[in-house]
Amino acid sequence: MGAMQHKIRSLESVRDLVDEALENLVLERLSSTGEGPAMMLARDVLLAGGKRYRPILTLLAFEATGGTDLGKIVDLAVAAELIHTATLVHDDINDQSRTRRGRPAVHATHGISHGVIAGDYLFVLAFERCGGYEARIVERVAAACIQVASGELLQLKHIGDLGTKPEDYYGIIDGKTAGTFATVCSCAAIYTGSSEDYIKPMESYGKELGRAFQLVDDLLDLTGDPSMGKPRGTDAQEGKMTLPIIHALTMLHGVEREQLADVLTNFGDDRMQELIGLLEKAGSFDYSRQLISNHVERALWHLHKIPASNARDLMADIAKMSQTRTA
Amino acid sequence: MGAMQHKIRSLESVRDLVDEALENLVLERLSSTGEGPAMMLARDVLLAGGKRYRPILTLLAFEATGGTDLGKIVDLAVAAELIHTATLVHDDINDQSRTRRGRPAVHATHGISHGVIAGDYLFVLAFERCGGYEARIVERVAAACIQVASGELLQLKHIGDLGTKPEDYYGIIDGKTAGTFATVCSCAAIYTGSSEDYIKPMESYGKELGRAFQLVDDLLDLTGDPSMGKPRGTDAQEGKMTLPIIHALTMLHGVEREQLADVLTNFGDDRMQELIGLLEKAGSFDYSRQLISNHVERALWHLHKIPASNARDLMADIAKMSQTRTA
Numbered sequence: 001m002g003a004m005q006h007k008i009r010s011l012e013s014v015r016d017l018v019d020e021a022l023e024n025l026v027l028e029r030l031s032s033t034g035e036g037p038a039m040m041l042a043r044d045v046l047l048a049g050g051k052r053y054r055p056i057l058t059l060l061a062f063e064a065t066g067g068t069d070l071g072k073i074v075d076l077a078v079a080a081e082l083i084h085t086a087t088l089v090h091d092d093i094n095d096q097s098r099t100r101r102g103r104p105a106v107h108a109t110h111g112i113s114h115g116v117i118a119g120d121y122l123f124v125l126a127f128e129r130c131g132g133y134e135a136r137i138v139e140r141v142a143a144a145c146i147q148v149a150s151g152e153l154l155q156l157k158h159i160g161d162l163g164t165k166p167e168d169y170y171g172i173i174d175g176k177t178a179g180t181f182a183t184v185c186s187c188a189a190i191y192t193g194s195s196e197d198y199i200k201p202m203e204s205y206g207k208e209l210g211r212a213f214q215l216v217d218d219l220l221d222l223t224g225d226p227s228m229g230k231p232r233g234t235d236a237q238e239g240k241m242t243l244p245i246i247h248a249l250t251m252l253h254g255v256e257r258e259q260l261a262d263v264l265t266n267f268g269d270d271r272m273q274e275l276i277g278l279l280e281k282a283g284s285f286d287y288s289r290q291l292i293s294n295h296v297e298r299a300l301w302h303l304h305k306i307p308a309s310n311a312r313d314l315m316a317d318i319a320k321m322s323q324t325r326t327a
Numbered sequence: 328m329g330a331m332q333h334k335i336r337s338l339e340s341v342r343d344l345v346d347e348a349l350e351n352l353v354l355e356r357l358s359s360t361g362e363g364p365a366m367m368l369a370r371d372v373l374l375a376g377g378k379r380y381r382p383i384l385t386l387l388a389f390e391a392t393g394g395t396d397l398g399k400i401v402d403l404a405v406a407a408e409l410i411h412t413a414t415l416v417h418d419d420i421n422d423q424s425r426t427r428r429g430r431p432a433v434h435a436t437h438g439i440s441h442g443v444i445a446g447d448y449l450f451v452l453a454f455e456r457c458g459g460y461e462a463r464i465v466e467r468v469a470a471a472c473i474q475v476a477s478g479e480l481l482q483l484k485h486i487g488d489l490g491t492k493p494e495d496y497y498g499i500i501d502g503k504t505a506g507t508f509a510t511v512c513s514c515a516a517i518y519t520g521s522s523e524d525y526i527k528p529m530e531s532y533g534k535e536l537g538r539a540f541q542l543v544d545d546l547l548d549l550t551g552d553p554s555m556g557k558p559r560g561t562d563a564q565e566g567k568m569t570l571p572i573i574h575a576l577t578m579l580h581g582v583e584r585e586q587l588a589d590v591l592t593n594f595g596d597d598r599m600q601e602l603i604g605l606l607e608k609a610g611s612f613d614y615s616r617q618l619i620s621n622h623v624e625r626a627l628w629h630l631h632k633i634p635a636s637n638a639r640d641l642m643a644d645i646a647k648m649s650q651t652r653t654a
Binding site: 034035037038041086087090093094112113114116117119120121123124125127128130131132135136137138139141142143145146147149150152153154156157171175 | 361362364365368413414417420421439440441443444446447448450451452454455457458459462463464465466468469470472473474476477479480481483484498502
């Protein structure tokens, strides 16, 4: 990756940088005789879009903490997206999901073995990209990946568990999502040579933003507009205990609590409206929205511990927008 | 890992070093609240034995090329075994194998999702361990992992393909096995600061040994004594085209060729003796044994390009023993 000293002007421009780096990687590896087939398998899911939060945050946090040559941090940004995509490919096997990013999941088209190998390959590409960074950064990235695996195990443990507590939920989302957001932001700050005065706020910003992001995701699974591309009710279908559901299970009593337990235990598309009605009655959507707002506020508060800059403004924009996204 | 300056005296002592390092890692992570469950899942397969070729070769190649403080290379040795174990856990899902290292496979006991996550976790532990090494080493390790994924895809592509050629077979085993052997030996030499005069022979030794090792493995799948712990005929059962089979398909003609094709296409335990008979008639076992002997000879020839030492002698012992192992 050559020198790339242009400053980030907009979220579109940083996204373009990320997409370009990913496309270059795909093209380079597709033309390799040995590696071509592995990249053929991984290409679609890698280039199918996705929000690119992790790499975008990596680049922004780098510039916001004084980094200048974006070319030096691009490998880390790409690694973050590769790791994320690897976990999606493997998650889809585990959840038996048929689609991802609007396309058929790798395992759905090519079978489980190819899905497993494609995910492994994406992990290794990420690993390769991290070779140039100091041990302290690699260790943090690895720790974040371990948190993802641990969060997934915790999630599996609580599938269909109506006794799941809010702290279990936070354990799951901190592992699966917030930890990786926190890690990319803090690693970018470490790489610019920042002191803990900047590393810590970057980490906390990422963590709070990641929590807000996952809470919104889980809310959209219940309240989202399916025409925006996301099917509804998949979490309930898979027995995943998200925060609105955990909240309603605590708030409702008597007949309504029993009805909710029955809906969750015997869930199907035909019971979606019933579930929504119960969650509304329990105030669970308002509760979730309040928590999302709290996490965004905290993210912004941490962000203001670093000096004002265009990159910092864009990080604030991401936090604010995360609250109102509809897909 | 503290200083560990004792010289390697025997293969037993180097194996003990490896096992101790793995056990320490397992114990350390088991006691972590977040990570404990992931390590619980991975522990059995990690400590269930295995030949530990890759970490043992890492330590020996390090000492044979002038390395003194073994403590500095232990992380790389452990990483090699972690990567190998990760691929075994995922392979067992892909091959639907029920046992591994004499125990039930992770996915067989805990389900596919837990198997996928356990393998990912082992990969990440390896990645974490590599953080302290220079980019050149990390890139080689990553390249070896990519070769493993590519070799697996090539193998899947040739499942049940009676037209598989010897060069396809070598493409598969170089990717899946020989590449990782070559990589650990060459990376150890790079780490000692050796010139290409030593790095190259170490790489070639590893590659030839890895080929011999895999050829023996595939031969034992046909001729081995099941009481030594390995079931027989699993490759034929899974439609894997190993070298003796590829050879026999080329050598036999007419009725015998048709019989072999039928045995392979409709394989079952009851046809094992028929398969063995055909392979003997085609001279395929002798052919495989000759190739194994050639690879071992070449491994020894490359080994003699580095100076004599106890570690070098042990590496030669491994090559010679690989030829006569029975399990």
